[in-house]
Amino acid sequence: MNRLGLRGRLLVAQIVVLLVCCVTIAAVAVAIAAPLFHNHLAMAGIEDDNVRLHTEEAFSQTIFVALLSGIAVALVGASIAAVYVVRRITAPISRLAVAAQSVAEGKYDVHIEHSDVDSDFTRLEGAFSDMAERLDHSDRVRKRLLADLAHELRTPVSTLAAYVDGLEDGVLEADGTSWAVMRDQLERLRRLAHDLSDVSAADEHALDLILAADDLSDIVCSTTTAVAPRFEERAVTLSTATPAHPVRVRVDRQRIEQILSNLLENALRHTPGGGSVAVAVTESPDHISVAVSDTGEGIPEDQLESVFDRFHRGESSDGSGLGLTIARSLARAHGGSLTARPNPLGGTILELALPGQLASDT
Ligand SMILES: Nc1ncnc2c1ncn2[C@@H]1O[C@H](COP(=O)(O)OP(=O)(O)OP(=O)(O)O)[C@@H](O)[C@H]1O
Ligand SMILES: [Mg+2]
Structure with a gap:
């Protein structure tokens, strides 16, 4: 039978x-x-x-x-x-x-024609299609990630290898320049390893947050103060606007500083001398936001979303293209969001929004 x-x-x-x-x-x-x-x-x-x-x-x-x-x-x-x-x-x-x-x-690239035999069976077909699509997407992301990672590792590793070979053969001198280049490449590898561990923790929703009551204005001011000398050096005006009263939030201070440092670092990198970057904290009934607006080169309209993808980086960037990916994951881990939009004055606005209830938790 x-x-x-x-x-x-x-x-x-x-x-x-x-x-x-x-x-x-x-x-x-x-x-x-x-x-x-x-x-x-x-x-x-x-x-x-x-x-x-x-x-x-x-x-x-x-x-x-x-x-x-x-x-x-x-x-x-x-x-x-x-x-x-x-x-x-x-x-x-x-x-x-x-x-x-x-x-x-x-x-994973399968196509299932939907039948109308039975509603439960149609649901099963739908769930199967979704599952196959997700597996296909994860598989493609994994392959792209590995290819990108190999590409990212290739440059510093081959530079270091060339320097080590040159020093060994006596072609290069063990002077300050050689050490500086090698230290630079090592630093790049170290940052990459650090960023990758953050990205993978975000993928597994395992970003550990140490939440505590804090004042968002204070976090913003201390971050901008830390980066101010570099803005001065590049002749980019940095201004900060915060409400007169403390903005109570319950956040992981270091992680919020990490997000803001990344946004400020990007803004500085993409704003030419004479330009300006403004950081503003605003409160609305349902959320609290920090907007970093620059008057720099701006992000093309069609890339306002893809800049948050792993390893997406513009031609002028010498970073690894992970900063905004991590920043958005951290914002989401706080229950908030991170979005990009064009600045009406030219340039870009990146806005970190934290949910309003964070304030009432405190
Ligand atoms: N304020 C900005 N103005 C213009 N382009 C920007 C701005 N912020 C980000 N971008 C674009 O988005 C890309 C991704 O930014 P992201 O911070 O993720 O990576 P990165 O700065 O290139 O490298 P890193 O991993 O070191 O941060 C940048 O390479 C740049 O092209
Ligand atoms: Mg960056």
Whole structure:
């Protein structure tokens, strides 16, 4: 029976039901028709035994032939209908089985035609499609991540290798310049390792936050104070606007500083001398936000979202393209958001929004 498969089993079940139906109809018809016809002959006043016997025999034969023909036609018609119905029911299951087999073999790019057999089955198809799509997406992200990572590692590692070889062969002198270049490349590798561990922690939703009551204005001021000398050096004006009263929040201070430092670092990197960067803390009924607005080169409209993707970086950047990815993950871990939009004055505004209830928690 197992070898029949679902389709065969359903067909056999339908044919068995059909046969039971036909046999029951025939048995009941025979059992009722003969005595009924006999009674009718008696009521019609046919007394002659010979005539009665012949008439009843003729009736029995007629009934027998009619029932047999009816059953034969019904069996053929019902079998055709059963094959059609069983095919309709089992085709989507077969399609799903083929798709599941592909996914099991690592081919996630499957397309499932949605059937209308049953609402639960349609839900199953939908869930399967979503699952395959997610697996496909994760697989592509993983491959891209590995390729990007290999690319990121290649430059500092080959620079270091070239310097070590040059020093060993005596082609390069072990002077301040060589050490500075090597230290730079090592620092780049160290930062990359650090950033990658943050990105992977964010992917696993494992960013540890040490939440404590704090004043957001104070966090903003201490971050801007720390970076102010570098802005002065580059002749970029840095201004800060915060409410006169403390803005109470419950956050991980170091992580918020990390977000703001990244935004300020980006703003400085992409704003030419003579430009300005303004940091403003504002409160609204449902959220508290910190906007970092610069008058620099700006982010093209079609990249306002993709700048948050891992390893996305502009041509002029010498970073690893992970800063905004980490900053957004940290903002989300706080229950907030980080978005980019064009600055009406030219340049970009990056806005960190923290949910309002953070304030009332404190
Ligand atoms: N204020 C800004 N103005 C213009 N472009 C920006 C700005 N901020 C970010 N970008 C663009 O977004 C890209 C991604 O920024 P992100 O901070 O993620 O990476 P990065 O600065 O290149 O490297 P790092 O990992 O060192 O931060 C940048 O390379 C840059 O092209
Ligand atoms: Mg950056």
